[in-house]
Amino acid sequence: MTMLVRTSLWCAGLALAVAIVAYPLYANGYYLALGISVLYFTILATAWAMFSGPTRYISLATVAFFGLGAYTAAVLGETTPWPVVLLAAAGVGAVTAAITGLSTLRLSGIYFVIFSFGLAELIRQLVIWYEVNIHKSVGRYLFSAVTQDILYWQLLGLTALVFLVGWLLGRSRYGLALRAIGADETAASHSGIDATRVKLGVFILSATFMAMTGAVMAPRWTYIDPAIAFNPTISFQVVIMALLGGAGSLFGPVLGVIPLVLLFEVLTATLPNHFSIVLGIIFVLIVMVLPNGVIGLFGAGRRHVPAGAPAAAFARTMDDAPLLAVEGVSKSFSGLRAVDGVSFTVAPGEIIGIIGPNGSGKTTLLNTLSGALRPSSGTIRFGGTVLTGLRAHQIARLGLARTFQLVRVMPDLTVAENVATARLFSAPASSSGSDTTGRELLDLVGLGAMHDAPARELTYIDQKRLELARALALRPHLMLLDEWLAGLNPSELETGIALIAKLRERGLTIIMVEHVMDAIRALCGHCIVMNAGSVIARGAPDEVLSDPKVVAAYLGGDDA
Numbered sequence: 001m002t003m004l005v006r007t008s009l010w011c012a013g014l015a016l017a018v019a020i021v022a023y024p025l026y027a028n029g030y031y032l033a034l035g036i037s038v039l040y041f042t043i044l045a046t047a048w049a050m051f052s053g054p055t056r057y058i059s060l061a062t063v064a065f066f067g068l069g070a071y072t073a074a075v076l077g078e079t080t081p082w083p084v085v086l087l088a089a090a091g092v093g094a095v096t097a098a099i100t101g102l103s104t105l106r107l108s109g110i111y112f113v114i115f116s117f118g119l120a121e122l123i124r125q126l127v128i129w130y131e132v133n134i135h136k137s138v139g140r141y142l143f144s145a146v147t148q149d150i151l152y153w154q155l156l157g158l159t160a161l162v163f164l165v166g167w168l169l170g171r172s173r174y175g176l177a178l179r180a181i182g183a184d185e186t187a188a189s190h191s192g193i194d195a196t197r198v199k200l201g202v203f204i205l206s207a208t209f210m211a212m213t214g215a216v217m218a219p220r221w222t223y224i225d226p227a228i229a230f231n232p233t234i235s236f237q238v239v240i241m242a243l244l245g246g247a248g249s250l251f252g253p254v255l256g257v258i259p260l261v262l263l264f265e266v267l268t269a270t271l272p273n274h275f276s277i278v279l280g281i282i283f284v285l286i287v288m289v290l291p292n293g294v295i296g297l298f299g300a301g302r303r304h305v306p307a308g309a310p311a312a313a314f315a316r317t318m319d320d321a322p323l324l325a326v327e328g329v330s331k332s333f334s335g336l337r338a339v340d341g342v343s344f345t346v347a348p349g350e351i352i353g354i355i356g357p358n359g360s361g362k363t364t365l366l367n368t369l370s371g372a373l374r375p376s377s378g379t380i381r382f383g384g385t386v387l388t389g390l391r392a393h394q395i396a397r398l399g400l401a402r403t404f405q406l407v408r409v410m411p412d413l414t415v416a417e418n419v420a421t422a423r424l425f426s427a428p429a430s431s432s433g434s435d436t437t438g439r440e441l442l443d444l445v446g447l448g449a450m451h452d453a454p455a456r457e458l459t460y461i462d463q464k465r466l467e468l469a470r471a472l473a474l475r476p477h478l479m480l481l482d483e484w485l486a487g488l489n490p491s492e493l494e495t496g497i498a499l500i501a502k503l504r505e506r507g508l509t510i511i512m513v514e515h516v517m518d519a520i521r522a523l524c525g526h527c528i529v530m531n532a533g534s535v536i537a538r539g540a541p542d543e544v545l546s547d548p549k550v551v552a553a554y555l556g557g558d559d560a
């Protein structure tokens, strides 16, 4: 029975493929034009979703790249062999995306949307300026021998290519890295992911497809001017189609393309003057009713988790020199010295406690160590490397891991994927260290049973455990824990303390910021007390906790 079902599915698939490829042979002019529209919007929407789906950076720059591709074809089309024209269009799209991406991908949320829209307008204006002042005519004629049939087949080839590339990207570590960035860019950076580079790379890839689509489409118009090639409606249509179908999966966008191409066809015929208004209304409806697109109705499919480094070991062995040396580190926020000339060293295998009233600069100090913040002055050496000036992902890859005071997991990713993110770009396991797989790490922190659960479904304490497992997956030499035990009930606290003790037994070096004094006493050989940014006492826990300066600081401070 299943055999029969499978065979008939294969036959149906094959028949559909043949019907799609042979479409120009039996479709007449109007239906062929419709087919062409479906294909070019499929490429644009799929390429758009390749970048914007996982990162959630809503780009309105689609038409900038599409138009540049079309113009490249208009300029070169009559004098240059067609494959070269396509490559040139791809190159123009890629270079423009690289230049603009470097400046815009630092923006987030609405700022990116606005900038991407402005970018499309800017490029359109530049092209107009060039055409008017240099070329001395706004439009260009492109006479080519490309028939509608050939145009259709070129688009079909490009469609196949965009799906192939999208599929490969989804299976690669860059696909998971991109989703991690979309879920929590800060956490992703501290897991060793170079967010800027990954985003830029995929943005360029996506723009390349858009530019090639523009080049392939150019001969369809014969006469090309900026109003046609850079029509901003195209950018909006692509966003609507991708969101309707579901931008989070490879085949989502095409599910939005087909009905909307038909709808837009009807609308331009019946309501040409109100087209933009209707477009806007559809946009709002889709975002309100189907935030995850049509494909979201079917539930997210199981995803492939790239293996990354096959095994992760933490506590890589190092020699006996101080693992971390902090010298005179300060950090000011517009006049406020949150950290003021802090110096200390940490020996391998040690657990150091950092205590102090709220607002005394503990988190800020950890942020300067992990690269979340750049110190205003002072140096930080980690196993011989100067960290000052390195970015978060570089520090993470050196084996300095952290958790966050306000827990940060990647909510849309599964528990296993959260852990996998930290192994995507970390150095392969050294032969000397003990190897720990992602699954073993989850067992270690007590999350073994939650492997495939989305992280957002975890309880608060389980999210803290997951964060720890993700940090351990970096195979760190040094772990920074920022109030990791805060908010736990007494029995959870006991388990938590035992877990940290176990990590120390395995040779991990730890700096823990903590308000729970029992934990400090149980775990730390040495601790540092901060107040108003400075270190006011250091020594064994019992010693410093009875120091009158420390008692005064806590009484003068607040709750803790």
Ligand code: ADP
Residues within 6 Å of the ligand: 333, 336, 338, 356, 357, 358, 359, 360, 361, 362, 363, 364, 365
């Ligand atoms: P702790 O972790 O010891 O409670 P923090 O390091 O979070 O203290 O904060 C130290 C001081 O720095 C506080 O006065 C806080 O308001 C200030 N601060 C922390 N982060 C920032 C920031 N990003 N911008 C401005 N001020 C900050």
Ligand code: MG
Residues within 6 Å of the ligand: 362, 363, 364, 405
């Ligand atoms: Mg803090």
